[in-house]
Amino acid sequence: IVRNHKKTDESTQNIPPGPWKLPIIGNIPYILTTAPHKRLRDLAKIYGPLMHLQLGDMTTIIVSSPEYAREIMKSHDVIFASRPHSVTSNLLSYKATGIASAPYGKYWRVIRKICTEELLSSNRVDPFQPIREEELTNLIKMIDSQIGSPINLTQVVLSSIYSIISRTAFGKKYCSEQEEFISLVKEGLTILGDLFPSTRWFQLVTGLRPKLERLHRQLDQILENIIIEHEKAKSKAREGQDEEKEDLVDILLKFQDANDNNKNIYLTKDNIKATIQEIFGAGGEPSAITIEWAMAEMVKDPRVMKKAQDEVRKVFNMKGRVDGTCINELKYLKSVVKETLRLHPPGPLLLPRKCTQACKINGYHIPIKSTVIVNAWAIGRDPNYWTEPERFYPERFIGSSINYNGNNFEYIPFGAGRRICPGSTFGLINVELTLASLLYHFDWKLPNGKKNEDLDMTEEFKCAKNDDHILYVSHYDQLLMASLLGWMVAIVADFAVIGAKFVV
Numbered sequence: 183i184v185r186n187h188k189k190t191d192e193s194t195q196n197i198p199p200g201p202w203k204l205p206i207i208g209n210i211p212y213i214l215t216t217a218p219h220k221r222l223r224d225l226a227k228i229y230g231p232l233m234h235l236q237l238g239d240m241t242t243i244i245v246s247s248p249e250y251a252r253e254i255m256k257s258h259d260v261i262f263a264s265r266p267h268s269v270t271s272n273l274l275s276y277k278a279t280g281i282a283s284a285p286y287g288k289y290w291r292v293i294r295k296i297c298t299e300e301l302l303s304s305n306r307v308d309p310f311q312p313i314r315e316e317e318l319t320n321l322i323k324m325i326d327s328q329i330g331s332p333i334n335l336t337q338v339v340l341s342s343i344y345s346i347i348s349r350t351a352f353g354k355k356y357c358s359e360q361e362e363f364i365s366l367v368k369e370g371l372t373i374l375g376d377l378f379p380s381t382r383w384f385q386l387v388t389g390l391r392p393k394l395e396r397l398h399r400q401l402d403q404i405l406e407n408i409i410i411e412h413e414k415a416k417s418k419a420r421e422g423q424d425e426e427k428e429d430l431v432d433i434l435l436k437f438q439d440a441n442d443n444n445k446n447i448y449l450t451k452d453n454i455k456a457t458i459q460e461i462f463g464a465g466g467e468p469s470a471i472t473i474e475w476a477m478a479e480m481v482k483d484p485r486v487m488k489k490a491q492d493e494v495r496k497v498f499n500m501k502g503r504v505d506g507t508c509i510n511e512l513k514y515l516k517s518v519v520k521e522t523l524r525l526h527p528p529g530p531l532l533l534p535r536k537c538t539q540a541c542k543i544n545g546y547h548i549p550i551k552s553t554v555i556v557n558a559w560a561i562g563r564d565p566n567y568w569t570e571p572e573r574f575y576p577e578r579f580i581g582s583s584i585n586y587n588g589n590n591f592e593y594i595p596f597g598a599g600r601r602i603c604p605g606s607t608f609g610l611i612n613v614e615l616t617l618a619s620l621l622y623h624f625d626w627k628l629p630n631g632k633k634n635e636d637l638d639m640t641e642e643f644k645c646a647k648n649d650d651h652i653l654y655v656s657h658y659d660q661l662l663m664a665s666l667l668g669w670m671v672a673i674v675a676d677f678a679v680i681g682a683k684f685v686v
């Protein structure tokens with residue numbers, strides 16, 4: 183009797199509209215496409231900007247307008263500040279204990295505060311500047327050695343960005359293991375684990391669970407080594423053999439001591455591993471992908487390329503190289519980055535939120551425990567807010583007050599509210615400096631005589647090689663193994679470096 187009563191209760195609730203659902207798998211077929219963010223935008227045109235999809239056993243609400251995004255991430259931010267628990271975050275993020283996967287609460291607040299204070303805040307930009315500049319010099323030298331031939335920008339940029347993160351967060355490049363670590367983290371990011379119903383048999387039948395377990399074992403070994411190295415360095419420093427230089431891992435390790443009454447939280451080794459892994463995963467690809475899309479848009483439109491390049495060369499002409507000091511003078515380049523993030527947010531579907539208390543949004547009932555996904559990609563192209571939304575036109579941001587801090591809900595490449603990306607300052611400085619260096623030192627074009635306007639900007643799910651450039655898209659369900667549908671859309675084109683303007 184109780185069951186029937188409950189069912190009637192739920193079915194009479196005014197849940198947001200959505201497409202017809204298949205038994206067991208519900209609407210999963212709708213999102214198994216090369217571009218779920220586009221499919222969801224198209225569905226939203228039919229069912230509205232607050233839409234219900236049933237993904238296996240998960241009630242999912244898709245948000246596709248700035249107004250509803252504001253409702254979720256501002257008006258009802260506390261209710262939606264948690265992340266859904268998934269098989270992937272459970273296995274790869276050590277029972278969802280990393281900064282991005284942890285549920286909203288005291289534990290998450292402490293982890294986020296440590297990461298922000300030690301690595302991500304604007305106060306940390308200057309101390310890390312020498313590391314950035316050294317890695318950029320390495321990147322420029324590497325590209326310089328390939329003048330006149332095509333270069334896969336994706337690989338070199340990604341490796342440079344990951345080196346910056348490793349050195350700033352973990353104290354050094356994990357030379358022998360870094361490449362393996364990157365590829366394992368990327369593999370984790372491409373598993374569509376949370377699209378599957380959570381039932382264990384389904385995960386076994388589809389092979390998802392064994393795959394995640396294998397990945398977890400491999401990643402765990404590398405993370406264990408990072409921690410052991412830090413512990414060894416710490417005891418050497420204590421013995422006075424080495425100068426003690428603290429990085430994020432050292433700070434996290436201090437919270438491992440349960441007997442230290444000054445700490446209001448105790449971290450286990452697994453908690454620390456989850457956080458290291460998530461910082462590494464969240465920090466690398468979005469920045470590298472933004473750089474690639476910006477380069478692709480500029481190569482496609484030489485007018486924009488020339489304007490940005492003239493500005494960079496004018497500002498840094500006297501110095502002969504790009505550094506952090508005058509980066510704020512690059513007004514046009516900053517608009518190029520903003521426009522790139524509007525059209526190509528690296529996570530087109532923001533990391534999912536979990537509804538922790540049933541509530542009403544514009545009269546619609548949002549059930550407790552439902553997952554909410556905000557389609558930042560669709561919002562950035564909403565014709566009600568953007569003129570010529572599909573056009574890459576950086577000038578739209580010149581003199582505009584729209585910024586990255588999550589208050590303009592028509593522009594949310596870093597999300598908004600309590601869970602907004604804490605790495606925006608850290609990420610943007612890397613993006614701006616790298617782009618400025620690429621433009622300052624080199625001239626670019628497409629290889630094999632391909633015309634600029636022919637550059638294929640199609641977002642693809644998988645690697646697809648054309649005759650003269652590679653289009654590749656990494657698609658993953660969790661920025662940091664935690665989300666339901668957060669994934670990145672990248673373009674990877676081979677560009678030819680046609681000459682060094684200023685020798686490095």
Ligand code: HEM
Pocket residue numbers: 281282283294302347460461464465466468469472527528529532533534594595596597598599600601602603604605606608609610613661
């Ligand atoms: C262009 C670069 C970047 C973009 C576009 C980006 C975008 C995002 C987005 C959309 C989210 C989800 C926000 C939400 O749920 O509302 C996020 C979360 C996060 N990002 Fe970034 N990100 C970037 C760079 C970075 C960097 C460099 C780091 C760290 C080194 C970082 C660390 C994180 C973390 C830890 C979270 C999870 C925060 C939480 O759940 O509390 N991100 N990012």
